[in-house]
Amino acid sequence: MKKNIAIVCGGFSGEYDVSIESAKLVHKHLDAEKYEAYLVVIEPNDWFYKTADGKKINIDMQDFSLQLNTKKVLFDAVFNVIHGTPGEDGKLQSYFDIIGIPYTSSGVDSSSLTFNKFNCNAFVSSYGINRARSMSYVKGEKIDNDEIVKTLGLPLFIKPNRSGSSVGISKVKSVDEIADAVKKAFEADDRVLIEEFVDGREIACGILQRGSEIIVLPLTEIVSKNEFFDYEAKYTKGMADEICPAPNVPEEIEQDIKTFSAFLFHQMDCKGFVRFDYIFTDSDLYFLEVNTIPGISEASILPQMALEFGLSFKEFFNIVLGNIIKN
Ligand SMILES: Nc1ncnc2c1ncn2[C@@H]1O[C@H](COP(=O)(O)OP(=O)(O)O)[C@@H](O)[C@H]1O
Ligand SMILES: [Mg+2]
Known part of the structure; x- marks a missing residue:
């Protein structure tokens, strides 16, 4: 049947x-x-x-x-x-x-942890994995813009704590732009994160669970034609290059990205398929975020990784459903 x-x-x-x-x-x-x-x-x-x-x-x-x-x-x-x-x-x-x-997909605790960037960052940092320095505010809290710039420098990334697809995110280049960016982020959530700008290459790492096995998919480099990987760059054809496998990633960085992703998938108790995003600079690797329901439209990053790994979409979805139902 x-x-x-x-x-x-x-x-x-x-x-x-x-x-x-x-x-x-x-x-x-x-x-x-x-x-x-x-x-x-x-x-x-x-x-x-x-x-x-x-x-x-x-x-x-x-x-x-x-x-x-x-x-x-x-x-x-x-x-x-x-x-x-x-x-x-x-x-x-x-x-x-x-x-x-x-x-x-991932369960209740795992999803609620990973979807909350503030909590997720604290979790990731607790394992000594590098994160952009950040400050965070809840609605109604006093915000000192000069203090923010003094602490984190410019540019800044201002984002809602719980959102996705870059909805509500701004890259801010002067102190005068902070107030509007914070207002915009608060429209999506009642906590905002303000992060230092990490100037580097953006790399995604997909993990696919097959039973008790964790498959690390080939890395993808994201090169946005916009200032950052914003909503337009994500969903407009030609506005970003998503290159899989990611070219010229230093061996050591690639190993760290893959090791951290598999480790975090396990520690966060993720299920199914998940995408971990990172930025690496000349000197350091930074964890950016984790997507427990990553995009899987034809043009999305994770399905392309699965293809590159050698799985057809049908095989990929069979693995995902095979994890939770026996035929
Ligand atoms: N601290 C940062 N430094 C540099 N770029 C950033 C930083 N934070 C976010 N970005 C850029 O903004 C994009 C969206 O941020 P992200 O935290 O992944 O939010 P979302 O959950 O909406 O995808 C990233 O893909 C990256 O291009
Ligand atoms: Mg993202």
Whole structure:
């Protein structure tokens, strides 16, 4: 019997459209001999499946089931591709834990730790892994802009604590720009992070879990045509080069990136596939962030890494689902 898979997508954040694109790739390449796939869209007050003729059918939240004419569809597993809340921060994971449906992504604690950049940075630093120096403020706290510049220099990166796809992030080059950038970051979250600028090459490292095995995928270098890897550079064709395998990475840096990523995947109790991002300068390697629901549209970084490693999309998704359901 084929297993019913809900590809859960959408979500409540600025990454909604990106998530729909990720879901389409999974839907297209899921092994049709093993799985019956349904795209389920999660919006703040609407969880639904759309039939081929465009009819919206609501999910019964009691058991996450779907009534299709006379057939009740119960799901064997969830393929989670919601970037941002509630799919990447642990909220939805908590619901699926309660009703007992397995899912492809990291669990509640792991997601909530990694989605919170402030907490995640403290976690990573506790292992002695290098991080950009930073300051952090909650809404309402007094912010002394001169003090920030004195401590961290210029330029600065100002970002919401919990966000993604560079939504709400600014690169600030003068003290006068700080207030507006902080305001923008506070629109996305009630804590902001202010970081020193790390001037270097941006490298991503994908990790894929296959049962108890951790596969480290080939590294990718991200070269943005914009000032940094902002929303436009991420999602506009031609605005960034994502080169896999990353060329001319010093052997020692490559080893450190791969070792740290595998180590952190384990320590953070990540599941499925995860992307760790770093920046390396002439002298140092810096951990940037971890994405527990990385983009997996056709153009995204992680699927390209899997291809480079030698896995077709179908094989890749079979591994991911094989981790949580036995056929
Ligand atoms: N401290 C920093 N120094 C240099 N570039 C940075 C720094 N922080 C962020 N960036 C740039 O901004 C992008 C988005 O930041 P990131 O922390 O990864 O947020 P998001 O979760 O939105 O992707 C990075 O890919 C990088 O290009
Ligand atoms: Mg990022």
